[in-house]
Amino acid sequence: MRHGVSTEKARLAGLLHDVARLCSPQQLIDECSQRGMSIDALERSNPVLLHARLGAELARERFGVVDPDVLSAIAKHTHGDATMTPLDCVVYLADSLEPGRNFPERAALWELAQHDLAAAMHATLASMIRYLEQRGLAPAPQAAAAMSAFTPGKEPEKLPELIDIVREAALDKKGEDFAAIDVRDRTIIADVFAIVTGRSRIHVRSIAEAVAEAAERAGVHPRVEGLAEGGWVLLDLGGVVVHVFTPEQRSFYNIERLWSAVADRRARSS
Numbered sequence: 544m545r546h547g548v549s550t551e552k553a554r555l556a557g558l559l560h561d562v563a564r565l566c567s568p569q570q571l572i573d574e575c576s577q578r579g580m581s582i583d584a585l586e587r588s589n590p591v592l593l594h595a596r597l598g599a600e601l602a603r604e605r606f607g608v609v610d611p612d613v614l615s616a617i618a619k620h621t622h623g624d625a626t627m628t629p630l631d632c633v634v635y636l637a638d639s640l641e642p643g644r645n646f647p648e649r650a651a652l653w654e655l656a657q658h659d660l661a662a663a664m665h666a667t668l669a670s671m672i673r674y675l676e677q678r679g680l681a682p683a684p685q686a687a688a689a690m691s692a693f694t695p696g697k698e699p700e701k702l703p704e705l706i707d708i709v710r711e712a713a714l715d716k717k718g719e720d721f722a723a724i725d726v727r728d729r730t731i732i733a734d735v736f737a738i739v740t741g742r743s744r745i746h747v748r749s750i751a752e753a754v755a756e757a758a759e760r761a762g763v764h765p766r767v768e769g770l771a772e773g774g775w776v777l778l779d780l781g782g783v784v785v786h787v788f789t790p791e792q793r794s795f796y797n798i799e800r801l802w803s804a805v806a807d808r809r810a811r812s813s
């Protein structure tokens with residue numbers, strides 16, 4: 544174990560991280576679409592970028608991997624993300640800095656990664672972004688967010704600020720019954736679930752769009768699911784996952800009670 548990361552998890556993530564890499568561009572688009580996964584403009588013009596997130600899905604479906612730590616590392620191995628665990632970083636760096644890569648600072652970055660994961664993440668992301676920009680290519684927003692998160696001296700997570708941004712945008716659109724649940728001890732999916740209700744599907748969409756725009760303005764690139772359907776829109780902002788429901792869907796799924804139940808079960812079994 545190094546950097547507090549399980550060797551077994553790192554090995555499994557390393558083994559499966561490129562499981563979707565040989566899919567054709569059209570297959571990547573089709574497979575992601577069939578699973579209801581969001582595809583942003585950059586991914587649509589460069590479908591190969593989807594292989595990381597699709598890879599996590601295939602690892603789960605075809606290889607029975609259920610460990611969220613491993614799935615997260617697979618999903619984030621191409622771009623990084625605003626919030627990354629040490630395992631995410633190890634897999635990202637192992638892939639970006641493997642000896643087959645041929646760029647001048649690779650060996651120095653590899654050396655740095657042996658003893659300072661955060662510094663290696665920042666320097667590697669900066670190198671990758673510089674490489675793209677010199678060629679007139681835009682880096683993925685997730686890569687820029689990751690580099691920002693690993694900027695020395697900067698708080699890795701600006702959670703309270705992000706929750707305030709979400710709350711303000713939702714309430715500005717007359718969202719109802721806003722709630723924020725701290726799930727840090729219960730899952731690695733997110734630190735906080737923010738939940739808000741819209742009176743109708745149109746209202747839900749309008750709230751979700753306002754939250755997404757506010758997050759973008761704050762430099763967080765959200766992944767959005769369910770916008771077309773409108774009954775339950777999920778926005779993944781990294782540390783904060785926002786659920787916007789119609790009253791019926793909120794009552795049906797009742798995720799507040801679900802997560803409280805998880806907490807209760809954990810408390811009883813500990």
Ligand SMILES: [Fe+2]
Nearest residue numbers: 560561564621
């Ligand atoms: Fe890859």
